[in-house]
Amino acid sequence: MCRYWRAAVTLQYSLLGEPLIRARDVSGGQPIKYNLPRLFVALAHDEVRDFPALRPHQRHPWHAFLVQLAAMALHRAGQDQSFASEQAWRDALLALTPEHPDGAPWCLIAPHDKPAFMQAPVPDGRTSDWKNILYTPDELDMLVTSKNHDLKAARMRQAEPDDWLMGLISLQTQEGFLGAGNYGISRMNGGFANRPALGVVPKGYWGRRWQRDVAALLNHRAEIAEHIGLRVQNGIQLLWLPAWTGDDSLAFSSLDPFYIEICRRIRLILLGGSRSIGAIAKGSKAARVEAEERKGITGDAWMPVDTAAGKALTITSKGFDYQLAAELVFGNKFQRPSAQILDVTDGTEGVVVLAQGITRGQGKTEGYHERRIPVSPKVRMLLMQKPSDLSATIAGERIDAISKIRSVLWTAMATLFDQGAVKDRFSDSAKNKANEFIRSFEQAEDARFFDELNAEIESDDPGGARLQWLLSMADRAEVVLRNAFITGPQSSEQRYRAQSAALSRLHGGLRSDKTLPTLANYYRHLTANKENAHEPV
Incomplete structure (x- = not known):
């Protein structure tokens, strides 16, 4: 030595x-x-x-x-x-x-x-x-x-x-x-x-x-x-x-x-x-x-x-x-x-x-x-003002929105892995699998959080920027759910029931006023406009 x-x-x-x-x-x-x-x-x-x-x-x-x-x-x-x-x-x-x-x-x-x-x-x-x-x-x-x-x-x-x-x-x-x-x-x-x-x-x-x-x-x-x-x-x-x-x-x-x-x-x-x-x-x-x-x-x-x-x-x-x-x-x-x-x-x-x-x-x-x-320049201006209540409020609302969509997605995931059973108490196996997939959704939202936040604060139409972010996040949640289909039930009957029930849970949750009223209101108006467009003249 x-x-x-x-x-x-x-x-x-x-x-x-x-x-x-x-x-x-x-x-x-x-x-x-x-x-x-x-x-x-x-x-x-x-x-x-x-x-x-x-x-x-x-x-x-x-x-x-x-x-x-x-x-x-x-x-x-x-x-x-x-x-x-x-x-x-x-x-x-x-x-x-x-x-x-x-x-x-x-x-x-x-x-x-x-x-x-x-x-x-x-x-x-x-x-x-x-x-x-x-x-x-x-x-x-x-x-x-x-x-x-x-x-x-x-x-x-x-x-x-x-x-x-x-x-x-x-x-x-x-x-x-x-x-x-x-x-x-x-x-x-x-x-x-x-x-x-x-x-x-x-x-x-x-x-x-x-x-x-x-x-x-x-x-x-x-x-x-x-x-x-x-x-x-x-x-x-x-x-x-x-x-x-x-x-x-x-x-x-x-x-x-x-x-x-x-x-x-x-x-x-x-x-x-x-x-x-x-x-x-x-x-x-x-x-x-x-x-x-x-x-x-x-x-x-x-x-x-x-x-x-x-x-x-x-x-x-x-x-x-x-x-x-x-x-x-x-x-x-x-x-x-x-x-x-x-x-x-x-x-x-x-x-x-x-x-x-x-x-x-x-x-x-x-x-x-x-x-x-x-x-961003506007965020910088807000942070130099003491306190910066606006940026803190927007950040808090966005964190809450991610949490709510995450919750809806998790329920849809657990439904998928419990073979489409319509219930609120899921098996431990279904919950564990849902937790694994939900991480990818939250990690993706984490990665883009501050860029999207800056975009809303800098926008001339912050309400429109917020809505577009919510819609894109809802789309991303559905992509994560569909990607999980390959891990869900595979027999033809169970697969159809589980996937259908999971999508129904996701869409129902996203359209509920209890989740995000802004998002629910948008979907409601979208449905009404589509129905009006098909009414006979």
């Missing part, structure tokens, strides 16, 4: 000096490598298209890290505009770690009694009892990869330094509780919760969003500090700077409003005396931050807060389905985080609300979820 090198450790892999961060530019996707200061200059000019080392579940942690770090550096320097040069950014970042002029806190590898990037100092530098050795960055990464659920672990054998960088940030800023000694972050509602994120994304690339979110943090800094109970001045900013024995926690009230946290005792190492990176880990007896009573309300710029329940949002395995997404964007249940608040500088075209998050469970993951919610 490969062992790690225990000789004297020197500073290596400096994010301030070495071009360790792989990216591609916006002009032709050409590869380019950045150090951190130079990356900030490129982001300020919106020159970065993407980061090859970045995996989907790491996108928000990386974005949040870049925003929080830039915002605290600018605030410390008394600036509200991005620095123009690489040297200015380097000086500003070093100013965040004045007790370490050698730049150790910005190096992936440093002596263990010193802070290294995202790695708290070990008292006396002794790690001889740190037995857990990790050989790949995906082993280091959070639960979603380390337990072989969504991605296979320990496969990144030819890893680059920025693979370790992304894995380290992912672990330290979005991991939860994973058994004794493995505590989670403060910015979520409990150890088995998650850190979802919502924010406005204007038209552009990585840098455009980075710029607007840095400005949002700076604009809301005093408000965050006052409402959340954090320090306006002299708060702890980078939580990997103070030494950590593993026995104690930092007081939440001692932190800066933009604090970047760590949750695990990790040290990156060199394997076998080479420049190949590995990691060692050791558990702790306490969380890094004493914030359990906060329930995830920490001033996180991307975290919605359930105001009535007094806790941060936690997403389920459904992710950001149309019901939750509509509530988050248009409703009043959640307090919008600062990054989700629209600004006039966001422009009017191509604006979306981006929702991201990993659903965590006890010892498992239930998927990475990401949704882009388009914001």
